[in-house]
Amino acid sequence: MATSSWWASALCESVNNVKPLAVICGGEELVLFRNAEGQVFALEDRCPHRRVPLSLGCVVGSGLQCGYHGWTFDGASGACTVIPNLSASERVPQRHAARAFMAKESNGFVHVWVGDGEPGATLPSADYSPTGREYTGSAVVSMTHDEYLAVMLDGPNCLLSFDAVQMTDFFLGDPQLVNDRLVLDRGAVWSSQILPSQFVADYPLIVRTAVPLRGGTIRVDLLSQDETPLSTLFISASANRRGTTSLCWRGFQHTTSMAGAPLRWRASRTAGRAPFSVNATINGSAIAALLVAPSRDLHELRQQIVVEQRLAV
Numbered sequence: 001m002a003t004s005s006w007w008a009s010a011l012c013e014s015v016n017n018v019k020p021l022a023v024i025c026g027g028e029e030l031v032l033f034r035n036a037e038g039q040v041f042a043l044e045d046r047c048p049h050r051r052v053p054l055s056l057g058c059v060v061g062s063g064l065q066c067g068y069h070g071w072t073f074d075g076a077s078g079a080c081t082v083i084p085n086l087s088a089s090e091r092v093p094q095r096h097a098a099r100a101f102m103a104k105e106s107n108g109f110v111h112v113w114v115g116d117g118e119p120g121a122t123l124p125s126a127d128y129s130p131t132g133r134e135y136t137g138s139a140v141v142s143m144t145h146d147e148y149l150a151v152m153l154d155g156p157n158c159l160l161s162f163d164a165v166q167m168t169d170f171f172l173g174d175p176q177l178v179n180d181r182l183v184l185d186r187g188a189v190w191s192s193q194i195l196p197s198q199f200v201a202d203y204p205l206i207v208r209t210a211v212p213l214r215g216g217t218i219r220v221d222l223l224s225q226d227e228t229p230l231s232t233l234f235i236s237a238s239a240n241r242r243g244t245t246s247l248c249w250r251g252f253q254h255t256t257s258m259a260g261a262p263l264r265w266r267a268s269r270t271a272g273r274a275p276f277s278v279n280a281t282i283n284g285s286a287i288a289a290l291l292v293a294p295s296r297d298l299h300e301l302r303q304q305i306v307v308e309q310r311l312a313v
């Protein structure tokens, strides 16, 4: 279910001025690249001449040269600027233009506006100032995008883990709508704890999951009981082909000291190991066993947006 919005489509460092990057986001097949000055561009990944992927071509100045017959397309407008072997009396026909998309960078992600209407002025990840040690990664998971978002609310432990932490099924309140994300807190405990988590009355940790209603990034925070941030993770998720989902993430470790943290957690932080891991392989049995609970709200809110956007067209 694609909505008109800014989609976080790639990590900024994965887009360069040498090799174009093919991505799929918001249901569109795109190619991302930069010019020598670092400006980022997004075009449909399809040459208007013979439909060959433009990502097989190469970057030329602020444009992309198709690898098949060498036509060049401007990154900002998509206009065809060069066709090799034209005679002096021939001009490049204007109708041969690639579809161009607006692209902007914020907080380490390249965002692309996909859909109808004027691009929103504010990028979804602009509400965060990155701090702490940084960890990044990417994967394609065999799960649809809608399901990935739903499971992130119903059972995030099926999709990711925090080192030495056990997430529980205990919600700390109802899901809240905050800045276009559905936010849910659940209790968590250190995995070194002896009592089973269902007998714990007071959770020393909180896992806060914030799932976007449109585009943007999923945000997951590991917090202490008094809401001191220990780790923050942003995951860009978008529908890929054949029911799969592309992920790229950027996460931060905020502090290495935390009262009550087990030795394993402290030693790993001191050694600089990532405090979280995002699953590249999904356990189908675990997903199938999950109850559909908070994700019902997400589904309804996302449906509402689609209906509103259809009515606005």
Ligand code: FES
Pocket (backbone or CB within 6 Å): 047, 048, 049, 050, 051, 052, 066, 067, 068, 069, 070, 071
């Ligand atoms: S297919 Fe791209 S220039 Fe011909």
